[in-house]
Amino acid sequence: MRVSALFRQAGIIAGDGLGELFDVVTLLAHQRLPAGRRLAIVGNAGGPLILAADAAAAAGLELPELAEPTRRALTGLLPPGAAVANPVDTIASVSGDAFEQALRTVSADGGIDAVLAVIAPTPLTGRDDLTVAAAAVTAVSTTPLAAVVLGQAPRVRTLTAPAQPGEPAPGAVPAFAVPEDAGRALSLAAEHAQWLRRPRGSVPAFDDVTPAGARDIIEAALADRSEGCWLRPTVAADLLAAGGIPVARPEHAVSAQMAADIAGRIGGPVALKAANPDLVHKSDRGGVRLDLATPADAAQAYRSMWAALGEAMGGATVQPMIAPGVETLVGIVQDPAFGPLIGFGLGGVLTDLLADRSYRLLPLTDRDAAELIRSLRGSALLFGYRGSPPADVAALEDVLLRVAQLADDLPEITEMDVNPLIVHEHGAVAVDVKIRVARVPRTPDPILRRLR
Incomplete structure (x- = not known):
């Protein structure tokens, strides 16, 4: 806990292991830092979308509702039966072109800070069609984009699209094998972006x-x-x-009478404590007496403490009680x-x-x-x-x-x-x-x- 707090203060991104470190590095190497924690998820299979949403929530990311214009545009782009809330379920029959347009539309939503594309292999659409679609989006979008490609062998890799005449140079999208890794990487990136925006003081x-x-x-x-x-x-x-x-401020006493004199000079309830600086957990050993109302009480407390601790007491300090x-x-x-x-x-x-x-x-x-x-x-x-x-x-x-x-x-x-x-x-x-x-x-x- 101590090291984690110090790393956060210094702006260090600390991953839970080498694999998570590579996840974050891959994301930061190819995508902008997200402006916040608001994530939109777009995918072609309902089950993996639920898993991705759960992983995002566990990582501290938010899944806000998409704006009404965004939902209307998605309804016109996607096949019948698609869900246009957040997560966006394009359903399995979505074409590569429609998937790309859906990602572009969601990325343009002003209430979203990052987009996660969840791609599952299905008999209806080639997986490569959807990964190429995701890579094409990142070349023209300023919203950070990551992907989860179920069934891929590497823990994390990058997706790229071929350059098209007259189009911007293609970017690279970090693609993770499981949604949990993607969610954690996006969360750490958002945390680092928040640290960079933080006033230095x-x-x-x-x-x-x-x-x-x-x-x-x-x-x-x-x-x-x-x-x-x-x-x-x-x-x-x-x-x-x-x-x-x-x-x-405490005053030092080496006798019961001195303790009484100091208490009288303070003029109110006092605390009397063993003065030996090497004595730890004084309360456990009877080395603290509180709310001593009179000088006589202070003298009696000194005598009883001496009887309990002897030379280990090291005299006593007398100080006013604090409210x-x-x-x-x-x-x-x-x-x-x-x-x-x-x-x-x-x-x-x-x-x-x-x-x-x-x-x-x-x-x-x-x-x-x-x-x-x-x-x-x-x-x-x-x-x-x-x-x-x-x-x-x-x-x-x-x-x-x-x-x-x-x-x-x-x-x-x-x-x-x-x-x-x-x-x-x-x-x-x-x-x-x-x-x-x-x-x-x-x-x-x-x-x-x-x-x-």
Whole structure:
């Protein structure tokens, strides 16, 4: 899933195997890219037409109704009994000339982006007559045309027609052995055409970001830990703040009394968490206590946490409770093939169970950020699901772009996990953050990040 999302972002056509790759290459080598996903199917046998329609739908293509003038013209061209909806069934007795005229007529329909000719061998019409007809159409049509020739041996080949005096040079039509291959190839071509039309977006510049301050934080952490380390929670929060990212700042406590003093200074419900940066899944181990209303509650939570974790607790952080909202996850991961990636998903304690997350390459544009948010299965939660107030998606996009900027400016950040980032009606706040830093070579790998 991660690689597929990255390929789509970069405009790479990824086929399911070598055969599908050759299918798409053959189509793109001989036909224009379709303007959309609206497909018309024309064939001489009803059964194969149904199979082709099912294959097209499975590939994500649409079969719209043909325009009324197109249907009237087809009725006048085709033998009695022909069906002129979509798919168009020319019936088995159709002549090569009538089949060619039918393809030309459908190709001229303004509501169609591509045409698929389905040719079945029958005793009434020679198969070569219909394949030559299909090849003749592509020489004069601007609508992409592909064919399915049932019974042909090759998986995919090209159909060509002999040149006629005074006619344009014949084109080549990719012909597939089965409709499933044709549908998938047309779908991938339409997806690539959509990517080419997609606005590129822009990488924003943030005036309130202090890269030098963020770098100083990392240099201080690595001064005596050249092999790398997890930042302490208070330091990780400082790094986010240097990137202009709203964060519920934690304060470090090493005793129950310090925890009580900090809670009193905050003046409201607080959260107390184990501060050891190497402690993972703190909630599972009793390392998180929420909604502590008074300083006494904070002190008691510290003592009970110490009893459960001992030295592994590493002290505690105390921070203000943040109002409920949509819990999301924002992170940085280092991929050996693609370099630093931005990850986004549904967060909170259920993040691993739901596994609803996606990734994008750097640099991240505003368009990338918007699409990344909407790529999740659960993205509806951010847009007022079942009467809930819509979250501040603009603030979330801003956080994603700022995290991407940190990843771009500071390659020493080898891993970041902001979970949860709580998104409200007005704003988004990082509540818990883990960041790992390490020394990296100053010369970038020339293979990485060529996709952008």
